[in-house]
Amino acid sequence: MRINNKNFNLKQIADSGQCFRMNPISDNKYGLIAFGRYIELEQIEEDIVEINCNNEDYVGIWKNYFDIDYDYGWIVDSLKEGRDEFLKEAATWGSGIRILRQEPFEMLISFIISQNKNIPSIKACIERISKVYGDKKKDDKSGIIFYTFPSPEKLAHAKKEVLRELKLGYRDEYIIGASRSVVDGELDFEYLKKCSHEEAVSILKNIRGIGDKVANCISLFGLHHIEAFPIDVWMKRILNDVYDNKFDPSLYHGYAGIVQQYMFYYIRHINGVIG
DNA sequence: TGCCAGGAAGCCG
DNA sequence: CGGCTTCATGGC
Numbered sequence: 159m160r161i162n163n164k165n166f167n168l169k170q171i172a173d174s175g176q177c178f179r180m181n182p183i184s185d186n187k188y189g190l191i192a193f194g195r196y197i198e199l200e201q202i203e204e205d206i207v208e209i210n211c212n213n214e215d216y217v218g219i220w221k222n223y224f225d226i227d228y229d230y231g232w233i234v235d236s237l238k239e240g241r242d243e244f245l246k247e248a249a250t251w252g253s254g255i256r257i258l259r260q261e262p263f264e265m266l267i268s269f270i271i272s273q274n275k276n277i278p279s280i281k282a283c284i285e286r287i288s289k290v291y292g293d294k295k296k297d298d299k300s301g302i303i304f305y306t307f308p309s310p311e312k313l314a315h316a317k318k319e320v321l322r323e324l325k326l327g328y329r330d331e332y333i334i335g336a337s338r339s340v341v342d343g344e345l346d347f348e349y350l351k352k353c354s355h356e357e358a359v360s361i362l363k364n365i366r367g368i369g370d371k372v373a374n375c376i377s378l379f380g381l382h383h384i385e386a387f388p389i390d391v392w393m394k395r396i397l398n399d400v401y402d403n404k405f406d407p408s409l410y411h412g413y414a415g416i417v418q419q420y421m422f423y424y425i426r427h428i429n430g431v432i433g
Numbered sequence: 434t435g436c437c438a439g440g441a442a443g444c445c446g
Numbered sequence: 447c448g449g450c451t452t453c454a455t456g457g458c
Contacts, residue, residue: 273438276437279456369442389439391438435458436458
């Protein structure tokens with residue numbers, strides 16, 4: 159399936175810190191594990207992406223996953239034409255970023271794991287927890303063996319000692335507790351998607367191990383509340399060093415999370431963390 | 434060796 | 447509320 163879209167860049171998405179199971183496999187090619195499947199994608203040209211799947215899976219899964227129906231172009235263009243010099247550069251540099259519609263439970267656990275960790279370490283933890291608690295599968299097309307992200311039931315019944323062996327550190331109890339909240343219905347992702355971003359964050363923060371930053375990441379990447387605005391150590395640097403703590407997210411009301419992704423991706427580029 | 438990473442909880446004033 | 451400390455772990 160070939161997608162023609164001006165704002166769809168695999169490298170930018172893979173390096174944007176929103177997904178942890180999309181990795182390069184060769185030049186311009188990426189492997190992705192999501193929704194219990196493995197697919198390969200290739201950046202054919204700047205505005206053409208090849209998704210190695212049939213039409214049924216594209217329409218049923220990946221079109222929605224990559225948020226293809228949403229036009230990111232108007233946001234990029236408006237930032238490029240605006241007065242904010244930093245956002246002008248950031249939007250130009252990351253114009254191919256999209257906010258993926260990832261699975262809420264995977265985002266819940268992934269961003270609990272993410273606290274006080276760098277991205278390579280987060281990815282390694284997620285692969286380990288998937289290998290132990292997920293399902294082993296083989297992709298028919300590529301022959302690749304992979305492990306699905308664990309179910310809430312599996313992690314709700316996980317043992318602390320095992321999670322410690324997986325190098326999850328003090329987050330072991332947080333992971334088990336959050337998973338139990340999903341299993342017993344305290345956390346209802348369908349409701350969290352329907353309600354406002356503010357209410358979703360408020361509910362998520364009742365879970366032990368979820369503070370403001372992680373709640374905003376779950377809201378943005380797992381619930382697709384694109385007005386969420388997660389502030390991590392990189393964002394703090396921008397808000398302090400570039401904006402003297404006077405940045406006003408309400409200027410981008412309703413889509414601040416997308417603007418935030420351009421900022422995050424750009425500051426890490428400037429600091430040489432990613433290509 | 435000390436510092437940092439897409440932080441949060443506990444405690445203190 | 448704001449500031450300080452502690453919490454595992456790996457990489458540099």
